[in-house]
Amino acid sequence: xxxxxxxxxxxxxxxxxRALVGCLALSLAAGPVGTFLMLRRMSLFGDAMAHxxxxxxxxxxxxxxLSLTAMxxxxxxxxxxxxxxxxxxxxxxxxxxxxxxxxxxxxxxxIGVSIVSLKGSNVDLLRVLxxxxxxxxxxxxxxxxxxxxxxxxxxxxxxxxxxxxCVDPAFLRSVSRAGGPAHLIFLxxxxxxxxxxxxxxxxxxxxxxxxLPAIAARFWAVELTGIIFTATLIxxxxxxxxxxxxxxxxxxSGPAIILVAGALYLLSLSFGPQGGLVLKLLPQRHLEA
Amino acid sequence: xxxxxxxxxDLTLGYDRHPAVHHVSARMEPGSFTAIIGPNGAGxxxxxxxxxxxxxxxxxxxxxxPGTRIAYLPxxxxxxxxxxxxxxxxxxxxxxxRTGAFGGLSHKDRDAVHEAFERVGLQGFERRTLDALSGxxxxxxxxxxxxxxxxxLILLDEPLAAIDTKTSADLLAMIETWHAQGRTIIAVxxxxxxxxxxxxxxxxxxxxxxxxxATADVLTENxxxxxxxxxxxxxxxxxxxxxxxxx
Numbered sequence: 351x352x353x354x355x356x357x358x359x360x361x362x363x364x365x366x367x368r369a370l371v372g373c374l375a376l377s378l379a380a381g382p383v384g385t386f387l388m389l390r391r392m393s394l395f396g397d398a399m400a401h402x403x404x405x406x407x408x409x410x411x412x413x414x415x416l417s418l419t420a421m422x423x424x425x426x427x428x429x430x431x432x433x434x435x436x437x438x439x440x441x442x443x444x445x446x447x448x449x450x451x452x453x454x455x456x457x458x459x460x461i462g463v464s465i466v467s468l469k470g471s472n473v474d475l476l477r478v479l480x481x482x483x484x485x486x487x488x489x490x491x492x493x494x495x496x497x498x499x500x501x502x503x504x505x506x507x508x509x510x511x512x513x514x515x516c517v518d519p520a521f522l523r524s525v526s527r528a529g530g531p532a533h534l535i536f537l538x539x540x541x542x543x544x545x546x547x548x549x550x551x552x553x554x555x556x557x558x559x560x561x562l563p564a565i566a567a568r569f570w571a572v573e574l575t576g577i578i579f580t581a582t583l584i585x586x587x588x589x590x591x592x593x594x595x596x597x598x599x600x601x602x603s604g605p606a607i608i609l610v611a612g613a614l615y616l617l618s619l620s621f622g623p624q625g626g627l628v629l630k631l632l633p634q635r636h637l638e639a
Numbered sequence: 640x641x642x643x644x645x646x647x648x649d650l651t652l653g654y655d656r657h658p659a660v661h662h663v664s665a666r667m668e669p670g671s672f673t674a675i676i677g678p679n680g681a682g683x684x685x686x687x688x689x690x691x692x693x694x695x696x697x698x699x700x701x702x703x704x705p706g707t708r709i710a711y712l713p714x715x716x717x718x719x720x721x722x723x724x725x726x727x728x729x730x731x732x733x734x735x736x737r738t739g740a741f742g743g744l745s746h747k748d749r750d751a752v753h754e755a756f757e758r759v760g761l762q763g764f765e766r767r768t769l770d771a772l773s774g775x776x777x778x779x780x781x782x783x784x785x786x787x788x789x790x791x792l793i794l795l796d797e798p799l800a801a802i803d804t805k806t807s808a809d810l811l812a813m814i815e816t817w818h819a820q821g822r823t824i825i826a827v828x829x830x831x832x833x834x835x836x837x838x839x840x841x842x843x844x845x846x847x848x849x850x851x852x853a854t855a856d857v858l859t860e861n862x863x864x865x866x867x868x869x870x871x872x873x874x875x876x877x878x879x880x881x882x883x884x885x886x
């Protein structure tokens with residue numbers, strides 16, 4: 351019974367196995383990246399970037415048809431371009447980072463929608479925005495896993511400068527020039543994570559895979575390391591449960607996974623030991639010291 | 640005469656072409672112990688920031704003796720105290736010159752960090768997060784980080800502002816220890832009594848350098864009065880400085 355419900359789908363169907371491997375790899379990268387976005391008060395940045403990668407993905411689709419590899423590489427190229435332009439404008443002018451990113455991602459989104467509507471139909475746009483797990487072929491899965499692995503490795507490399515750039519940027523500037531590059535590389539990692547997610551989840555929902563686990567994890571752990579591990583764990587559980595939910599109910603995989611992650615967030619918000627609502631509402635007497 | 644650690648030659652620093660520090664020339668000798676004083680808006684913090692290399696000069700030059708290691712503590716350090724790292728990790732960042740961006744902490748390094756915690760009286764606070772500290776405790780932690788930075792030139796911007804008497808005395812004692820170790824100290828301060836009691840040299844700023852030398856010679860009524868008069872408002876319509884074309 352439990353076997354039939356939870357394990358059989360993955361044994362019987364190859365596309366389910368591929369989806370599982372892809373989503374688990376994605377969770378491993380998305381948890382840590384999302385944690386930094388949340389802590390830098392950039393939780394909505396992922397959403398902006400999800401729109402920004404549309405023109406590249408659409409061009410890839412127009413040139414090569416429904417090739418996930420082509421759409422991934424196209425999305426990556428436009429995403430990185432937007433991040434780089436926004437980063438340069440932030441450094442060269444008085445515009446704050448959020449404003450300069452808003453400027454470029456909106457242009458990019460308008461171009462993307464124009465491209466899609468010129469040649470394609472709304473169905474194609476929906477596929478780009480919401481993904482399709484059935485379309486995840488072997489090369490696309492290998493690309494996804496490679497990008498997630500690369501993201502994790504690079505994040506590990508820039509970890510110390512990135513943390514210091516978040517906590518005490520003036521100090522970091524006084525001992526090293528690594529702060530600016532670390533921040534730009536981190537923004538690029540957000541793009542690679544988003545793009546690797548859009549095969550399975552679509553551009554819009556792969557943001558959920560980054561942010562929901564990270565935000566939920568804040569209610570369980572105090573220190574950075576703990577938050578990152580909890581976020582990754584929540585991501586892994588959401589991927590597994592979401593795919594099973596999608597298999598049995600016929601829901602698209604992307605929304606199913608994000609709904610599970612959302613449910614885990616609401617649970618954490620209610621019952622989490624670090625500032626969860628239930629603990630806050632319980633009458634508690636103050637401590638001696 | 641020894642070579643100066645810092646040589647400021649006709650240095651102008653500012654924001655958006657408006658000078659905050661105007662044509663200042665000075666030499667800072669190795670091992671000197673100097674207070675930068677002056678009214679609000681006199682360019683003290685800007686001068687310190689420039690000495691730290693955090694600001695490019697608008698004109699003039701700032702020379703540093705080669706190989707000088709600088710530690711700079713800005714005023715009300717702009718820390719994100721909600722970021723969830725431990726105090727240990729914040730203080731250990733002072734070892735950047737040993738670890739760089741990638742290197743790990745050896746056992747010896749960890750011992751050095753714990754020793755720094757003891758020296759500032761924060762032993763037992765290693766696992767606290769930054770949001771669980773008072774202002775004085777945070778300043779002690781930043782001093783622990785300065786100890787680990789092991790710098791030749793230590794630049795402190797208002798290190799004793801909004802700090803209670805006990806902490807203030809502890810931190811001052813620590814600054815004097817650094818001076819005794821032969822390090823060069825330059826600190827921006829407001830409290831004239833502390834300057835008179837502890838700092839052998841002073842530099843009085845009022846956008847320009849009013850006086851620089853032994854504290855007793857600098858802190859005269861005449862000099863302080865001139866400094867107050869020389870502070871002018873930031874002028875939107877300011878003309879291009881005439882000294883500029885001459886230099």
